[in-house]
Amino acid sequence: MRYARPTTLNDALELRASTPGITVLCGGTDLYPATERPALSGPVLDISAVEGMRGVTQTADGLRIGAATSWSTLGAGDLPPSCSALQQAAREVGAVQIQNAGTLGGNLCTASPAADGVPPLLVLEAEVELCSTRGTRRFPLGGFLTGARRTALAPDEILSAVHLPNRALAGQSVFTKLGARRYLVISIAMVAARLELEDARVRSAALAVGACSAVAQRLPRVEAALIGAAPAEAAGRIRSDAVAAALSPIDDVRGTAEYRTQAAAELLRRAVAKLCQAAPGTQPRVTAA
């Protein structure tokens, strides 16, 4: 039999290290669509039963999300408003069947350019926890994702958790997904935005765009332009050329590169406007750039 479903991380890591090329299975929502046969082939390491890999826990330096946490669990969890984008994304992945099975860690390891989980995690400055029998390392998510369907995961490693540092758990966030239909859709573009407002000014801003480059991107230049803005003017400070400069979209069946760039800027303005609307005594205006 070429299948194991260990219950401890150590057992899983032993197998991962001792069986080169073993397929790591968790929710199955990416692995099964990749084959037309009735079963997966090759040795399979099923990490869905590993203890400590599901659910969200508070740690001294922030929140720890087990990599095997399903979208449903994440979407229904009691998380701070800074995580709203992540929870909204969780409720937009596929539909309920996919959300019940698919996991955050799987989404990151598959590393699709259109992975819905990535932009919200980028604005939360997430770090991934990578374990192997050699030890544990943490990696900023942006560095972990090295390209379209490529990651820095070593052949003997398992992505065990995602950490959200306390410094990024401030403020409020929002996620918007743009697709050609309502449900079960791969994004043409998507954005996540997290803002901290203080004394009716933007104190900090984190913006990320997905499906518009091989790996979803933060937009530091655009973010910097928002600092100090009054809520009503913040969205207007998002310049299309600055957004475009941060992205490298492609033409595909879902949309053109040109459209993606425009849409990303528009989605960011709306996301920021929406977050600013929540601020007391402000009436934001959305203007086209």
Add this chain to the structure above:
Amino acid sequence: MSLDAPAPTVTVNGRSVETAGMSPVLRLSDVLREALGLTGTKIGCDAGDCGACTVLIDGEAACACLTPLGQVIGRNVTTVEALCTAGTARLQSSFLRNGAAQCGICTPGMLMAAAALLERTVRPDRAEVEEALSGVLCRCTGYAKIVDAVCDWLEEAPEPEPPESGASVGAAVPRLDGRPKVDATEAFGADILPVDALLVRAIRSPHPHAAFAFGDLAAWAQAKSGVRLVLTAADIPGLNRFGVIPPFADQPALAQSVARFRGEAVALVVGEPCALNHAELADFPVRWHPRPPVHDPQHAAEAPALHATRPDNLLVTGRVRTGDARSALTGAAHVVDGSMQTAFVEHAYIEPEAGAAWLEGETLVIRACTQAPIMDRDDTAAILGLPAERVRILPAAAGGGFGAKLDVSLQPLIGLAALRTGRPCRMVYTRRESMQSTTKRHPGQMTARIGADAQGRLVGMVFDGVFDTGAYASWGPTVANRVPVHASGPYRIGAYRAEARAVHTTNPVAGAFRGFGVPQAALLQETLFDKLAEACGMDRLAFRRANALSDGDSTATGQRLFGVGIGACLDALKPHWQRALADAAAANARPGVRRHGVGIACCWYGCGNTSLPNPSTIRLGLTGEGVLTLHQGATDIGQGANTVITQICADALGLPVTAFSLIGPDTALTPDCGKTSASRQTFVTGRAAAEAGAALRAEILRRANAGEDGVLDLTAGRLTVRDAQGVRPVALDGPPDLRGYAISAEATYDPPTTPLDENGQGVPYAVYGYGAQMAELAVDTGLGTVKVTRITAAHDLGRVINPQLAEGQIEGGIAQGLGLALMEEYVPGRTENLHDYLIPTFGDMPQIRSILIEVPDPEGPFGAKGLGEHVLIPTAPAILNAIRHATGAEIDRVPALPHRVMAALQDAERRGKVPR
């Protein structure tokens, strides 16, 4: 820790199941269907895209196709089979009562997703139902009746009283074949599991155009575990050529030396099911020698001919000419012109092609999904070198068809395998195979000029269309001939010239898809009409009304029409139109990125074959035991023929539908009712059913010596006739007639048409149906996204046989029309699955209001006209017209994906066409 199997039991529907010996990485769906025989769980994609395989795992909805067996060990799995016994059985009754199941292939998934919701929320609202069921795709219903059924599930509605004798036509009879669809006992192609069957898999071309040569097939088969046999074109005993229109038959069942499109089958591998199903066939010994593909039909003439007898790669040109259109346009007060480009559209039924074949004595029996059993029989027999009577087609339930299951797909393949092995053989297409290898809607590249006089009367139209018919003929000739007849729309146009060419490329085979090219042509004609109405300074509905055909008018083919309902449809929409225009204006008075618009478009559609015979024959008999048997050979692919034909026959005979037992379709037992296409079954087979019913009635009355007003009764096998003279029994115990019945009747009806001459003049159809739809929507001008909020659809059915089924057709047709307009585009090699190829989901559908108009047709049974294809024709142009009304954006290429709408918006800005 080692790679050991887990403790192997799983609880399925309350029963503990041993899984020892099964691979823990098997898909749960495979375990349920193949090992446990629980075939109620359907497979539509094996990728989590369609939700047909939804089951509950510890009460939560999951796609069984994505779930490894190893993860359900020790857990509770609930499948649709358990619903029948649970309290949720009433949910299934609600599905039946509300018309929520058409073909029924998605129904188990819908039921399971609903069951998960109802476990938590007993009385969900519509939004909660949509959200909870959004992971399941349906291609037939347009979703509204499914939402109705879930919201309505707690209603203690009594089973509706069946209509009395003589009152069947017009009654919302729940579909007579509906119970097996809602209790998931319906046998679709993949559910046919003959004992000891071998599995058949196809080797398909990965190239759009390639010569190929095989290596040592025998050695490969010998070495490959589970493989019994490899079959190629060389093994085909008959004529390796099929086609829906015999003079154009050109498609090999297995390609011989050259593959002409990506996905074309070149060989079959036959073997023991388990081993073969798991095997990777990438090492199959075939060498490909790619040739230059021909992708653009506009340049196909420059490429070498794909078929020796068709120079310039031109398959067929269809023409209709009347008057001098060019002069008329020269003299017109207002002329508009434009172009429209459409994409390949995939039928995307949730059931990939599947079926089984076996031998019964000398007869090859094929049970597979189909829309055309007799055509399947004849094509398969010819390919296999058998006389037609040695092939029996026994259609499985079709999990959707929409035109693509008219052509044979796997029938000759499994037939060949069964003949060669002597064992039952089954085949189930993967989603990718289904999408690659079966037909598509023809992409059209069309231009037109249309002119009107100063009073807004149409004076001339010129239309030219190139339709990409792909590698083989299929229904290309039909599209080329139908389009010029219909491209005028249901309007009077004095001078008209239309030409459509079906051109070969190495793209997918384009065939029949609900409308045969007419929806494409209507996109151009109806969008140009909006511009022309504007040029004439007329309201868009009023412009159409002023030019609409009416009784006694002649069409562009010179046919005089009667029973024309387009005017009545437009009149019915008028109050809604005015309300909608006011609503849109009010909404647009508020600032914002969302601009609101209203669009309208009309359709007409000739029912039945174009100028070709297409008879249907219905047989009806009473057995000596008093069983009333209807031999109903029209395949019901979800549209409702089983119910509608019975309703018509019931009223013609004078007995209730409950008195009928249905047989068929089955080429051994039912006379030919033709194919389920061209919106012909209600009209043509319905007319045959009406005549058969009337003939049987006449014979019964004659035997009872009763007058025309005799009232029939069939109770407990006893037939009586009551009239003024009293009640008399009719003896059924005499010797059976030649058909084996005590009394029987058979009637054939073939619509009276005439051939079209070289100018397309003649009577192509005996009956036309009409419709008009109005779309209300909002365009997000910042993103180019379109949200259609409401569609009001007025359709002239002549006589409504079954209002619930008619609404189901309208709602489902609108869903497909919306997909055509906004999201559907098949790109070979790129969108061969249901996550890259998008069809509408629950969340994409507008509110739909159906208005059923009855302008009786002189030819149709009880005045009835066809409806099935009409319903999607106006949707897409109405949507484009509403986008233009909202924003000024003119879309000349569908689907109107957000980036195309955005580009059109920017173009409208540049041209100063944005409404203020």
